[in-house]
Amino acid sequence: MHPQIAAFARLAKENTPPTRVLEGQKTLISRTMHDFAYDGIHDEIVVTGALTLSILTFRGGANGEEPPIRVINGPHTQIRGGGTGAADRVNIDPVNNEIYVPVYKPDRILVFDRLANGDVAPKRFLNREGSVQVDAVHNLLLVNANNAMYIYDRTASGDDKPKAVIQGPISGMSTNANFAVYPPKGWIIASGGEERKDNSFVGVWSINDNGDVPPRYRIRYQELTGFVATGFGLDPVHKEVIFSAAGSGRARPDLPRSHTVTGAQQSVLTFSWPEIF
Numbered sequence: 001m002h003p004q005i006a007a008f009a010r011l012a013k014e015n016t017p018p019t020r021v022l023e024g025q026k027t028l029i030s031r032t033m034h035d036f037a038y039d040g041i042h043d044e045i046v047v048t049g050a051l052t053l054s055i056l057t058f059r060g061g062a063n064g065e066e067p068p069i070r071v072i073n074g075p076h077t078q079i080r081g082g083g084t085g086a087a088d089r090v091n092i093d094p095v096n097n098e099i100y101v102p103v104y105k106p107d108r109i110l111v112f113d114r115l116a117n118g119d120v121a122p123k124r125f126l127n128r129e130g131s132v133q134v135d136a137v138h139n140l141l142l143v144n145a146n147n148a149m150y151i152y153d154r155t156a157s158g159d160d161k162p163k164a165v166i167q168g169p170i171s172g173m174s175t176n177a178n179f180a181v182y183p184p185k186g187w188i189i190a191s192g193g194e195e196r197k198d199n200s201f202v203g204v205w206s207i208n209d210n211g212d213v214p215p216r217y218r219i220r221y222q223e224l225t226g227f228v229a230t231g232f233g234l235d236p237v238h239k240e241v242i243f244s245a246a247g248s249g250r251a252r253p254d255l256p257r258s259h260t261v262t263g264a265q266q267s268v269l270t271f272s273w274p275e276i277f
Contacts (some may be wrong), residue, residue: 003029005036005047008268010235024065028056034088035178039114041094044069048101050088053079055101055112072099074119078110079103089177095136096154098123102132109143111157124157131176137183138207144176149188151207166205168212173205180232181207187276189241191229192218202229202243204276217275239274 004023008016022045023029030051037046043060047068054073058066072079079087080103091100097114101122107129110122130145134154140163141152148167152160166173172192179190186207192215193199203215221229221243231244245267 003031003033005029005033005045010238020063022058022062022064022066026065026067027058027062028052028054028068028071035090037090037092039092039094042114044092046090046092046099048088048090049073053077053087055079055090055099070115070117072112072116072118072120076119076121077112078108078122078125080105089131091132091134093134093136093154096134098134100132100134100141102130104129109141124155126152126156127159131178133179133181133188135181135183135186135207138186140207142179142181142188142207144173144179144190147174149173149179149190149205151210164208164210166209166211166213170212170214171205171209172199172201172203172215172218174200178231180234182234182236182276184236185276187216189232189234189276191221202232202241217273219271219273235270236277239272239277241271241273241276243269243271245269 002023004021006018006021008018028049029047030049033048033050035048045058045060047056049056052073054071056068057070058068079101087101087103089102099112099114101110103110109126109128109132111124112122128143130143133142139154141154141156143150148165150162151164152162174191174193176190181188188205188207190203192201192203201218202221204217205215229243233242235242
């Protein structure tokens with residue numbers, strides 16, 4: 001399938017077709033598009049252009065072969081890939097009008113102005129690898145890498161140290177390509193345990209946690225679906241958590257990578273989780 005962003009009705013099931021699809025050459029969307037973010041304040045979609053080392057911003061209602069309204073790209077941006085991956089993660093802080101882009105070699109988190117366009121330099125950077133989320137309510141920057149969740153002041157830069165680190169066997173914190181935060185309750189929602197093993201789960205930690213502390217809540221996601229959770233979305237209105245089930249996981253190490261226990265390969269699953277909202 002060629003690269004696209006598809007929008008579905010919230011109650012879509014099984015083979016329900018999308019309500020609209022953003023695709024085509026004019027969109028500049030490329031393969032290895034592993035992440036995108038939605039800006040609910042300005043109704044915009046921010047997407048990685050991993051193969052072109054760019055960040056694309058679209059209207060929230062973009063459809064068909066619609067070009068982006070802004071493109072961050074060029075040598076001054078410092079966006080780069082590495083031997084183990086491309087610049088394929090992005091997050092947006094619509095409250096403080098900033099876009100966060102993790103890059104490789106050197107490992108950094110670049111911060112751009114939300115309205116940046118063209119070959120522009122980042123406004124600051126943090127010397128840290130990992131996936132990123134922002135809690136604008138508590139003014140925090142959360143970075144996940146190396147089976148740890150690092151909690152920084154939102155404006156941390158350079159070699160600044162984290163305020164707290166959630167890490168250790170009791171915490172079960174793992175390395176997440178994607179995780180979520182829920183600022184009204186101060187929650188961090190992320191994968192825990194060991195990938196493709198029986199102890200894998202999706203857990204909820206507090207932004208006030210520090211050290212080797214257990215999650216406040218957990219769902220044994222892999223046990224239920226047969227696959228690891230590779231992406232998270234929150235629907236506070238309906239008190240639901242949306243997980244992606246990628247085909248790269250497997251229920252047990254002795255099973256082939258293509259095996260699926262529940263038919264959940266390359267699917268989006270929704271769980272009711274009222275306790276965390």
